[in-house]
Amino acid sequence: MAIATLxxxxxxxxxxxxxxxxxxxxxxxxxxxxxxFWVSQAIPGTAPTTAVAPTRATVGAIGxxxxxxxxxxxxxxxHFSSNSQGNYIxxxxxxHQGGLSGIVTTAQTTNLPTxxxxxxxxxxxxxxxxxxxxxxxxxxxxxxATYTNQSGVGSxxxxxxxxxxxGFREANRLLLLxxxxxxxxxxxxxxxxxxxxxxxAGNFGVTLFxxxxxxxxxxxxxxxxxxxxxxxxxxxxVAKIEDGACLFFANISQTTTTSITGSLILQEN
Amino acid sequence: MTALTDISDLINRSTGGxxxxxxxxxxxxxPRIAGAAAPSLISGRPxxxxxxxxxxSAGAAPTTVAAPTNATTGALPFTSxxxxxxxxxxxxxxxxxxxxxxxxxxxxxxxGGLSGTVTTAQTVGGTIxRNTGGKGxxxxxxxxxxxxxxxxxxxMSYTDQxxxxGxxxxxxxxxxxNFREATRAIFLPLAANDSGIQSIQSVTxxxxxxxAGNFGIVMGxxxxxxxxxxxxxAGWRDYITGLPSIPKIDDGSCxxxxxxxxxxxxxxxxxxFSIVEK
Numbered sequence: 453m454a455i456a457t458l459x460x461x462x463x464x465x466x467x468x469x470x471x472x473x474x475x476x477x478x479x480x481x482x483x484x485x486x487x488x489f490w491v492s493q494a495i496p497g498t499a500p501t502t503a504v505a506p507t508r509a510t511v512g513a514i515g516x517x518x519x520x521x522x523x524x525x526x527x528x529x530x531h532f533s534s535n536s537q538g539n540y541i542x543x544x545x546x547x548h549q550g551g552l553s554g555i556v557t558t559a560q561t562t563n564l565p566t567x568x569x570x571x572x573x574x575x576x577x578x579x580x581x582x583x584x585x586x587x588x589x590x591x592x593x594x595x596x597a598t599y600t601n602q603s604g605v606g607s608x609x610x611x612x613x614x615x616x617x618x619g620f621r622e623a624n625r626l627l628l629l630x631x632x633x634x635x636x637x638x639x640x641x642x643x644x645x646x647x648x649x650x651x652x653a654g655n656f657g658v659t660l661f662x663x664x665x666x667x668x669x670x671x672x673x674x675x676x677x678x679x680x681x682x683x684x685x686x687x688x689x690v691a692k693i694e695d696g697a698c699l700f701f702a703n704i705s706q707t708t709t710t711s712i713t714g715s716l717i718l719q720e721n
Numbered sequence: 722m723t724a725l726t727d728i729s730d731l732i733n734r735s736t737g738g739x740x741x742x743x744x745x746x747x748x749x750x751x752p753r754i755a756g757a758a759a760p761s762l763i764s765g766r767p768x769x770x771x772x773x774x775x776x777x778s779a780g781a782a783p784t785t786v787a788a789p790t791n792a793t794t795g796a797l798p799f800t801s802x803x804x805x806x807x808x809x810x811x812x813x814x815x816x817x818x819x820x821x822x823x824x825x826x827x828x829x830x831x832x833g834g835l836s837g838t839v840t841t842a843q844t845v846g847g848t849i850x851r852n853t854g855g856k857g858x859x860x861x862x863x864x865x866x867x868x869x870x871x872x873x874x875x876x877m878s879y880t881d882q883x884x885x886x887g888x889x890x891x892x893x894x895x896x897x898x899n900f901r902e903a904t905r906a907i908f909l910p911l912a913a914n915d916s917g918i919q920s921i922q923s924v925t926x927x928x929x930x931x932x933a934g935n936f937g938i939v940m941g942x943x944x945x946x947x948x949x950x951x952x953x954x955a956g957w958r959d960y961i962t963g964l965p966s967i968p969k970i971d972d973g974s975c976x977x978x979x980x981x982x983x984x985x986x987x988x989x990x991x992x993x994f995s996i997v998e999k
Contacts, residue, residue, distance in 0.1 A: 454738025457729040484818035484952030486991065526736065539816045539955045539991075577747065577798065579776055594756075611774045612756040628749050628991070630774035633781070634794045663747040663993065666814055668955035681735065682728060684959040687814030689745045689995035690735050704816045704991065706953035721736060 453523075453721050455690075461682070464719040465528055471715045472516045476701055478710030479624035481536075487710060488583045488626035488659065489701040490545070497700070499585035500657055503549040505567040506698040513545070514699040519720035525693040526721070527665045529680030532714025538705035540667040540712050542691070545698040546571055546578060547640070550657030554588030554616060554650035559598070559643040564658070566641045571694040572662050575639035576602040580610065581659045582627040582644075589650030592617030597629055597644045597658065602637035616650030626659065626702055663702070665691040667714070672707075680717075693718065722807060722969075725999055731811065731961060734997045740806060744996040746798050750775035750978065752818070752987035754903070759987040762980070763899045767824070767906040769863050769939075770978040770990070771795055780977070782865035783937055786832040786847035789975040796828070799996065801972035806998040808970040813958045815947045815992030820983035823956065823990065825945040827851060828975040829858060830921075833937035837868030837896060837930035842878065842923040845938050851971040852942050855882040855919035862895065862907040862924070863937045869930030872897030877909050877924045877938070882917030896930030904987075906939075906979055941977070944968045947992070951983075970996060 455461050476493035490497045490512050497512020508515055519525035527542065534540070549563040572578055580597060595615035600606040610629040614620050620627060631638070641658045665688035667679050679686035693699070703710050725731055734741025750773040752759040762768050771780040772795075780795020791799045802808045815823045829849040836843065852858055862875060874892035881888050891910045894900050900907060911918070924938055945968060949956040960967040970976075980988050 454733050454736040454741070456733050456738060458727075458732060459729075461729075461732045481953075484816070484989070524737075537955070538953045539814075541991075579747070579749065611751075611753060611779075613751055613753060613774075628751065628776070630749075630751050630753070631776050631778045633778045636777045636798055663991075664745070666955070666957075666993065668814065668957040670955065681732070682959075682961050684962060685955075685957065686959075687812050687957055687993050687995070688747075689743050689812060689997075690732075691745055704953050706951055 455721050465717060468717045469720040470517055470718045472514055472718060473715045474514055475713045476711060478703055481705040481708050481710045482619050483706050484704060485619060486626040486628060487624050487703045489703060491585065492624050499655060500548050500550040503563045503567040505547045505570045506545050507696045508698055510698055516699060516718055518695045523720040525718055527691045528717045528719050529686060530667055530714055530716040531676060531678050532667050532712055533674040533676045534669050534712040535672060535674055536705045536707040536709045537669050537672050538703060540669060541663050541702045542665040542699055543661045543663050543702050544571060545661050545700050547660040548657055550585055550655055552644055552656045553653040554646065555653045557646055557649055559645045561643050564641060564643055566658055566660055569639060571697060574602055576637040578637045578660050578662050580629045580638045580641065581661060582656055583659045584623055584625045584656045586655035587623050588621045588654035588656060589616050589652035591651040593646055593648035593650055595646050597641050599641045600639040601635040604639060608632045608635060615646060664688055723999055725809060734999060735811060740998060742998045744800060747993040748776060748797050750990040752989050760902045760904055761985045762982040762987055764982055764984050768904045768980045768982065769906040770980055783831045783833040786845060788830050788847060788850045789828050790973040791975060793975050797976035799974055799976050802998040808996050808998055810968045810970055810994055810996050811960055812995040813945045813947050815949060815956045815990055816953060817949045818952055818989040819986040820949055820951045821988060822981040823947040823949065824943060824979040826941040826943045826977055826979060827971060828939060828941050828977040830940040831937055833865055833935060835936050836933040838933045840926050840929055842925045844923050845921040849940060851973060855917040858918040858940055858942050860909045860918055860921060860938060860940045863939050864903050864905045865937060866935035867903055868901045868934035868936060869896050869932035871931045872900060873926055873928040873930055875924055875926055878922040880919040881915040884919060888912045888915060895926060
């Protein structure tokens with residue numbers, strides 16, 4: 453059921469399903485590059501060792517409650533403050549794994565394929581990221597992944613992107629992999645190949661996720677900001693949250709700092 | 722067309738009521754083309770991101786003239802409105818590795834395979850299927866393979882928004898440093914008193930650039946400008962309470978991106994937009 457009127461919207465804001473708080477002292481960033489807060493936040497997740505499909509109950513998830521039976525949970529807005537301007541992106545972490553190496557130059561299948569998606573199961577709009585859990589090497593090379601696309605077609609290969617070297621090696625970097633021509637999403641990943649050694653094994657993994665909502669932060673110095681569908685500073689509309697969603701933050705900052713604290717206003721309808 | 726009534730109407734439809742069918746789309750573009758680093762840019766000069774790798778995947782350099790749609794590879798994800806309804810953009814957002822302005826446009830028509838050494842009229846042709854009246858449509862030359870180092874000028878022969886054919890655009894520089902490299906988008910200005918384009922008959926180079934390369938012509942309609950002041954800044958547009966008002970997205974739109982850079986770094990972009998139907 454929809455929120456029918458402005459009056460109902462106001463009521464939803466003042467009587468939400470839940471106000472879920474978050475507090476993330478994020479990793480050291482590079483301005484404009486994407487970071488994964490999974491293991492750097494106040495209540496951190498752990499680097500996965502096997503292929504799993506995390507849920508809201510997984511340690512590291514924001515941990516919202518599900519909507520009541522037959523109802524749909526959504527994000528109406530949020531309040532937040534941060535020490536740096538930038539983008540705090542609420543994502544649903546659908547499948548992840550770890551234990552991959554920055555020095556292995558053959559196709560890596562450790563802890564792969566990724567665990568089957570339990571939400572957005574077609575894969576359409578699901579993004580493929582490489583999360584670095586322990587810093588890899590200083591030598592820049594490239595990386596590709598073999599995946600099954602949103603139509604269930606396997607053996608798809610991502611175009612190469614830079615991997616390793618400054619800006620592409622540090623812990624908590626989330627490197628997005630582009631898709632093969634004609635594709636719009638990912639169901640699963642079968643293998644990852646690093647073209648040349650980066651010089652250090654480190655530890656990295658595949659993360660399949662879906663961006664849902666963005667807190668657009670124009671204010672540094674921990675100035676309080678508000679975001680909402682009709683108050684601005686947000687993107688993603690009135691974002692739906694699937695039952696069991698493993699919500700976490702990804703971030704693109706204007707500076708090298710990334711901490712944020714605040715709350716999301718969740719409503720069911 | 723049925724206008725959106727008020728904020729209540731928007732909230733209702735954006736939460737799925739009254740067949741609002743909300744779409745919240747996210748995409749990313751990497752500064753690479755078929756896996757190779759994309760060319761550097763020129764501050765203040767627009768670049769086309771049509772061939773940038775990303776999600777969705779890259780578009781291909783066109784060959785024959787075509788009117789691309791939301792089903793064309795390279796188009797950002799968008800589902801046309803159903804049952805006679807129309808689509809309206811309520812929000813747009815982007816951030817990037819470098820500062821600039823992202824331009825979201827509907828790619829109405831494109832052609833490739835044109836040469837930087839041919840000095841006679843090169844045929845464009847084709848028929849657009851959206852915004853067919855032409856008002857607000859713009860055109861640019863899109864370079865797929867570098868053309869020559871000799872600067873010349875380019876003009877187009879077109880039919881304007883009132884159906885007047887045989888109009889000639891004002892000549893602009895084409896070829897030579899900064900006007901030759903792949904991904905450059907060289908805008909073609911209209912003749913005096915014109916405000917749009919229905920069709921383009923041909924383009925003509927005043928002289929050879931000395932290398933054929935491969936370029937094309939694109940006709941589009943701009944939908945949104947999203948400013949990203951510096952690297953990592955949140956460029957957001959709220960069309961509900963901000964200006965301009967809510968842009969209409971035509972059925973079948975081939976949503977595509979241009980980038981107006983502040984510096985020379987090819988952009989890495991993460992963005993999104995929200996659409997509701999009425």
